[in-house]
Amino acid sequence: xxxxxxxxxxxxxxxxxxxxxxxxxxxxxxxxxxxxxxxxxxxxxxxxxxxxxxxxxxxxxxxxxxxxxxxxxxxxxxxxxxxxxxxxxxxxxxxxxxxxxxxxxxxxxxxx
Amino acid sequence: xxxxxxxxxxxxxxxxxxxxxxxxxxxxxxxxxxxxxxxxxxxxxxxxxxxxxxxxxxxxxxxxxxxxxxxxxxxxxxxxxxxxxxxxxxxxxxxxxxxxxxxxxxxxxxxxxx
Numbered sequence: 001x002x003x004x005x006x007x008x009x010x011x012x013x014x015x016x017x018x019x020x021x022x023x024x025x026x027x028x029x030x031x032x033x034x035x036x037x038x039x040x041x042x043x044x045x046x047x048x049x050x051x052x053x054x055x056x057x058x059x060x061x062x063x064x065x066x067x068x069x070x071x072x073x074x075x076x077x078x079x080x081x082x083x084x085x086x087x088x089x090x091x092x093x094x095x096x097x098x099x100x101x102x103x104x105x106x107x108x109x110x111x112x
Numbered sequence: 113x114x115x116x117x118x119x120x121x122x123x124x125x126x127x128x129x130x131x132x133x134x135x136x137x138x139x140x141x142x143x144x145x146x147x148x149x150x151x152x153x154x155x156x157x158x159x160x161x162x163x164x165x166x167x168x169x170x171x172x173x174x175x176x177x178x179x180x181x182x183x184x185x186x187x188x189x190x191x192x193x194x195x196x197x198x199x200x201x202x203x204x205x206x207x208x209x210x211x212x213x214x215x216x217x218x219x220x221x222x223x224x225x226x
Contacts, residue, residue, distance in 0.1 A: 032212030043203050043217040044155060051212060088155065097168040098143060098210050099157035 003027065004091050006103035015112045019076040023089030023103055026070070032092040033065055033072045034100065037085045044088055048074060079110045114138045116218035118204050124224045125194055133189045133221045135204030144187045145205040145215060146179065148172070155203070161187065162210065194225045 005024050013019045021035075032051050036044035050056045050063040050072065062075040072091075076083055086105040092098070117136045125131050137144050146158040159169045161179055178190045187206075191198055201220045207213040 034214065036217075043201075043220045046214055046216060049212075049214055090155075092212050098145070098160040098162075098207075099168055099170070100147075100155075100215060101157070102155040104154050 003101050004089055004103035006087075006089050006106045008104060009107040010109050011106055012109045012111060013079050015079060015081060015110055017079050017110075019079045019083065019108055019110070021074040021076075021087050021089075021106050021108065023072045023074075024070055025072070025089075025091045025101075027091070027093050028067075028070065030067075030070075030091045030093040033063070034090040034092075035061075035063060035074045036088040036090060036102075037083075038088055038105065039085045044090075076108075079108075081110050081112045084108055084110050114140075116204055116206055116216055118202075118218040118221050120221060121219065122222045122224070124226065127196055127225055128193050131191050131194055131223065133191075133202050133204075133223070135187045135189070135218055136185050137187055137204065137206030138216060139185070141206035141208050141216075143167075143207045143210050143213070143215075144179075144181070145207075146189045147203045147205060147217075148200040149203065149220075150200045158189070158202075167210075191223075194223075196225050199223055199225045 035048040048063040050065045056063045060077045064073045088105045089103040090100040144161045149155045160167045203220045204218040205215040207215045
């Protein structure tokens, strides 16, 4: 059973559009949720985290969490070609201790 | 802005050899981690370290692996006898606190086992 699932994509959006990335997780005890961006050949870069149900906004990014549906999403407004990367969803639960469990990532392509 | 650093950026070794990957976590962080990513696959947790001891490890982290904080700044991952399947990117990460605290990743070491 997969613990953190993401659509692998690629998700293609035109420049200036909203990109919507989704993630589901299997463990209801999950408490902390993170979005990382990973450019090809580079390390994961933390862009957002969310702990509570609802929305959290930071600049062009909005993270949304629905614990009842075990669903977390990332919206990127005014998408830019430089946003083209793989977006990784990562989850931490008490069950897993300190470790992050990562999804396989969604490839985002922003076309200019 | 403080960041996690790792050396070397690329390590090539022969199967059966020992390798040591080095990391300098962010200075005020107390929790340290190693993850790996085989090409085209997910980022996988290896081990977490706090207060000079392992706090958690995965099934991947078998007896061939060890971690150490030899001084106040470095955090190392040793693979005693490398196998072909150890070829991967190895990422060090650190966080201020445990659990849900944000983990910041270093640039990684690409390990190639021939």
